[in-house]
Amino acid sequence: MNTTVNMTLQDLGYNNYFEKLRIDNNLKDFEIGRVISEQKERYIVKSEKGEFEAEITGNLRFSAKSRKDFPAVGDWVSLIYHETDFAVINSILPRISTLSRQAVNKFGELQIIASNIDYGLIVQSVNRDFNINRLERYLTLCYTSRIEPIIVITKTDLTDEENLNDLLNKIKIRVKNVPLIPVSNETKEGIDKLKKLLYKGKTYCLLGSSGVGKSSLINSLIGESRMKTANISQSIDRGKHVTTRRELIPMINGAILIDNPGMREVGITDSSLGIESTFEKIYDLAQSCKFSDCTHTSEIGCAVQLAIDNGQIEKSHFENFLKMEREKEHYESAVAEKRRKDKDFGKMIKHYKKTKKSNNF
Numbered sequence: 038m039n040t041t042v043n044m045t046l047q048d049l050g051y052n053n054y055f056e057k058l059r060i061d062n063n064l065k066d067f068e069i070g071r072v073i074s075e076q077k078e079r080y081i082v083k084s085e086k087g088e089f090e091a092e093i094t095g096n097l098r099f100s101a102k103s104r105k106d107f108p109a110v111g112d113w114v115s116l117i118y119h120e121t122d123f124a125v126i127n128s129i130l131p132r133i134s135t136l137s138r139q140a141v142n143k144f145g146e147l148q149i150i151a152s153n154i155d156y157g158l159i160v161q162s163v164n165r166d167f168n169i170n171r172l173e174r175y176l177t178l179c180y181t182s183r184i185e186p187i188i189v190i191t192k193t194d195l196t197d198e199e200n201l202n203d204l205l206n207k208i209k210i211r212v213k214n215v216p217l218i219p220v221s222n223e224t225k226e227g228i229d230k231l232k233k234l235l236y237k238g239k240t241y242c243l244l245g246s247s248g249v250g251k252s253s254l255i256n257s258l259i260g261e262s263r264m265k266t267a268n269i270s271q272s273i274d275r276g277k278h279v280t281t282r283r284e285l286i287p288m289i290n291g292a293i294l295i296d297n298p299g300m301r302e303v304g305i306t307d308s309s310l311g312i313e314s315t316f317e318k319i320y321d322l323a324q325s326c327k328f329s330d331c332t333h334t335s336e337i338g339c340a341v342q343l344a345i346d347n348g349q350i351e352k353s354h355f356e357n358f359l360k361m362e363r364e365k366e367h368y369e370s371a372v373a374e375k376r377r378k379d380k381d382f383g384k385m386i387k388h389y390k391k392t393k394k395s396n397n398f
């Protein structure tokens with residue numbers, strides 16, 4: 038057990054909502070902790086008593102139907118303490134949001150990368166990485182995951198004011214109702230504005246391609262808690278040292294950041310749903326199309342095409358919408374196919390058992 042950093046559950050993001058879940062799920066007699074890192078089914082859980090290495094109960098493992106039934110970083114779990122530095126995870130509280138991706142080599146099956154995230158900082162830099170289509174993909178991923186997006190544009194020191202305003206306007210035309218914060222990790226310009234969006238007890242994650250400045254941004258945002266983070270003593274894995282890094286990082290204002298390797302690899306190919314929120318304008322317009330099954334490509338009386346023609350929406354916005362819709366359909370049919378196969382397999386097993394019985398093997 039680690040006593041160097043004493044945090045309350047609230048410091049870790051716990052609130053009345055989760056407390057109610059705990060009571061509703063008959064977990065009053067258990068300790069509660071939050072998973073702060075995961076590596077091959079070994080977890081580090083933090084509770085008011087410190088940090089614990091943890092494993093899941095056999096029961097939890099046997100009842101798990103897929104990857105998503107295993108704990109993920111960010112999960113609130115009920116615990117039984119076994120030794121001073123070891124605990125067993127008894128159950129997972131229902132998640133308020135999940136960031137998932139396609140499980141490796143298992144098309145149609147999801148793997149949860151992190152859970153219970155409130156805000157997603159979508160990071161793009163002013164230079165090479167800047168790409169509005171990609172930005173819309175990350176937005177879609179956030180909406181799908183029930184994570185509230187905040188757009189952060191980094192490296193503003195590498196451009197001039199005119200270019201920056203140009204770029205910000207491009208975003209504003211296509212993206213509505215999402216905070217948009219330009220920052221520089223070099224000059225620290227804009228960082229204070231971003232800090233104002235860090236709320237106590239809320240959990241954040243960073244989304245963005247490699248090299249856009251996510252690590253630098255973390256350094257800009259952990260402030261004084263940086264020392265504390267670095268000082269967390271290594272936990273001891275029943276005799277051997279584990280050097281698992283903590284993936285739940287305290288930031289300034291009492292906000293919490295989840296930054297795990299899996300998240301950094303979240304391909305933007307994974308966003309499948311949530312398109313409605315990102316492309317709300319198109320959905321709204323589509324209500325006025327002459328045909329209810331309008332594909333907005335060549336039909337007469339298409340309100341979407343009309344809006345493109347008169348400049349009300351950008352053609353590139355619409356094209357991105359079509360592309361993401363196609364991906365969504367592709368993904369959904371893969372999931373349906375997997376379900377059908379699983380069902381067939383189930384039937385086969387059932388049939389086999391039945392024949393076995395009737396034949397008295």
Ligand SMILES: Nc1nc2c(ncn2[C@@H]2O[C@H](COP(=O)(O)OP(=O)(O)OP(=O)(O)O)[C@@H](O)[C@H]2O)c(=O)[nH]1
Nearest residue numbers: 191192193221222223246247248249250251252253
């Ligand atoms: N000029 C300038 N350079 C920056 C800024 N932010 C980050 N950089 C530089 O950009 C490079 C990449 O930054 P990182 O913070 O490592 O990027 P990252 O997104 O964490 O990258 P991954 O770890 O690969 O995901 C580094 O050389 C940083 O020094 C900025 O605001 N201005």
Ligand SMILES: [Zn+2]
Nearest residue numbers: 326331333339
């Ligand atoms: Zn139409």
